[in-house]
Amino acid sequence: MTKIDPSYYLQNQSTTRQPSPELGKEEFLQILMTQLQNQDPTNPMDDREFISQMASFSSLEQMMNMSKSIDTLVQSQLVSPVIKYSHMIGKEVSYQNYEEETGEKLDIESSNVIAVSQKEGWAILELENGKKIYADAILQISDPNAKLDDATEATVEGPDKTEGSE
Template sequence: MNTIDPSLYLHNQPKERTPSPELGKDEFLKILMTQLQNQDPLNPMDDKQFISQMATFSSLEQTMNMAKSIDTLVQSQLISPVIQYSHMINKVVTYQEIDEQTGNVTEQKSSKVTAVSQQDGWAILELANGEKVYADAIIEVRNNVEDKKDMKQDEA
């Protein structure tokens, strides 16, 4: 018995197209070229109208390029949370522990930051006491006293 390979069915399936509400550069040029090709030879398009359409196209293209440039600028300004909080490594931070059930502060703890990581766009500080704390939970940052002692010994 011969069987037909199911992958052959997929090749002949109609392709789904999603119409775009935006008129792009290529679509604009196609419409303009079709308009020029199908114009009445006895009543050709007015040159002022043609120039107006080209100016509109040029303006549209410049606006699209500017939007792309702004998007690129915005993306470049977004700093990774790891980079943003890396200056906190070797600093001593104070944070509050909050009871998950009551939402009340149970105690304040301090520890030295040993590393910074990222999870779901949030900066997480890894501490010398083994805990991991979200950066927004930090209520105080100060220099490590031991580092200052080491610097004074190096100067002597």
């Protein structure tokens, strides 16, 4: 014989009402109907007041819908890798090149970004040289259109990473 879970008994169910923080059409109509039912018959609600309440509610509902739509739009833009990396179009990026068949490291290459796309949630940069790389594979970003001051040195020196040098 199967046993009944005691949590399903009526005596174990919550008897307190959980108020909703949002008011919708149904709640407004319920309040309006209660107001109409309990109004003084000798002094009924003015029709202009009634229409004003309906217009106010309609306006409020439209503002709430617009606010939700804007929130959804903002969230989708914050999450989108395409939008996150779109500022890189026209920039020159350097990345480690690998042999496709063996996975062996080759020289570091540079190319301009011409497009940004998305694959499985990852940003992919499409380059002028025909390659597509993941955005997290970038080693350096530069602006080829930026003018350097004559006194500014454009090279950055660091450790030599060729084989055999230590």
